Amino acid sequence: MKIISAAQVQQHLSFKHLIPLLEQAFTQPFTMPQRQVFHLDESHSRDAFALLPSWNNEVIGTKAFTYFPDNNADEGLHSLYSKIMLFKRTTGEPLALVDGTSVTYWRTAAISALASKLLSNQGSEHLVLFGTGNLAPYLIKAHLSVRPLNKITVVARSEEKAISLIQSMQNDYPDVFFSTCDNIEQSVKTADIICCATASGEPLFDGNHLKPGAHVDCLGNHNNDKRECDTTTVTRARVYVDSLVNNLAEAGELLLPMAEGAFQQEDIIAELAELCRNPAKGRQDKDEITLFKSVGTAISDLVTANYVFQQLS
Structure with a gap:
């Protein structure tokens, strides 16, 4: 199983390739259950944990992320941490653990631009x-x-x-x-x-x-x-x-x-x-x-x- 870092994500993505790839993917069969967002307590804290599962004919995956908006950047803490786990669709074998934060930036911007293109x-x-x-x-x-x-x-x-x-x-x-x-x-x-x-x-x-x-x-x-x-x-x-x-x-x-x-x-x-x-x-x-x-x-x-x-x- 590969461990894929944020630096590797940045190195291998471009909007020239990603936007058409996503447009094509949305025309093909896929399954995407409702994402689950869990608020971690009932106080005024906005801390949350979320799971986003999906699969198509090639891979199964889920993104897990935590959101702690009050984290102190001066202490080296980010407000968002995320990982994406990929599995082979035909056998269920784990394929990769991918940095989810960098993927989120790329795919969010790509979807925004894809919608604008359309x-x-x-x-x-x-x-x-x-x-x-x-x-x-x-x-x-x-x-x-x-x-x-x-x-x-x-x-x-x-x-x-x-x-x-x-x-x-x-x-x-x-x-x-x-x-x-x-x-x-x-x-x-x-x-x-x-x-x-x-x-x-x-x-x-x-x-x-x-x-x-x-x-x-x-x-x-x-x-x-x-x-x-x-x-x-x-x-x-x-x-x-x-x-x-x-x-x-x-x-x-x-x-x-x-x-x-x-x-x-x-x-x-x-x-x-x-x-x-x-x-x-x-x-x-x-x-x-x-x-x-x-x-x-x-x-x-x-x-x-x-x-x-x-x-x-």
Whole structure:
């Protein structure tokens, strides 16, 4: 059995290969039970443990992760630890133990960009990114690989972190204009794509400000009582999800409008797998607003981890 490190994951992945690989995987048969998230106590602590199982015709896998948001980085502790275990589908033999944190960054960004490839207008040029966490550079690179973006606006609580992110990106993409956000309303009004990757519990922008043809991607929230976008955004958009069962358990972006009576499950157009199999279910015209809500899919972990394993075998 191979032990695959984060460095090996980084060495063997690229969005050029991963995004088409995931798109193809979602058109093929797979099984993905509802993921299990366990809150470790009943206090105000957000500490959690989760299991994400899935399998296809080639491999079986499960990702296990812990989330301890109060861990002290100064003590060398991370808030997230994760491992993915792979087994051979035909015999059940263990194949590999793969670093799950690095895989999660890659697959989350790849799924976000895949949804944009299927839903945003092909000529999209302006991306507004909410969030400067570890996932942010992956998201920028992934979205640049599928759309001709020439302007990226970073919205952050910390201007220092936004500037640091921009500086880390500028050398690799000299033809893209990067900037921090001075005015959220104006940035949203001109955005072709809005990507939300934050821990915010409240809507990040007013959905009334979305321009015709905008594509919104919300991936930071996994709580049924919190949300990154408001009810107006949801009701103005054609709505898509990565996994229906997981979103109906965890996505406040959809569950809160449903509780308000403004939205219902039947208003969800398609899951990502259905959209990959039948792209005609996607955007219907250039002025339509689209929304993709993701909470994470085990099959994307499985496919990404197995790809790295295959490259190393």
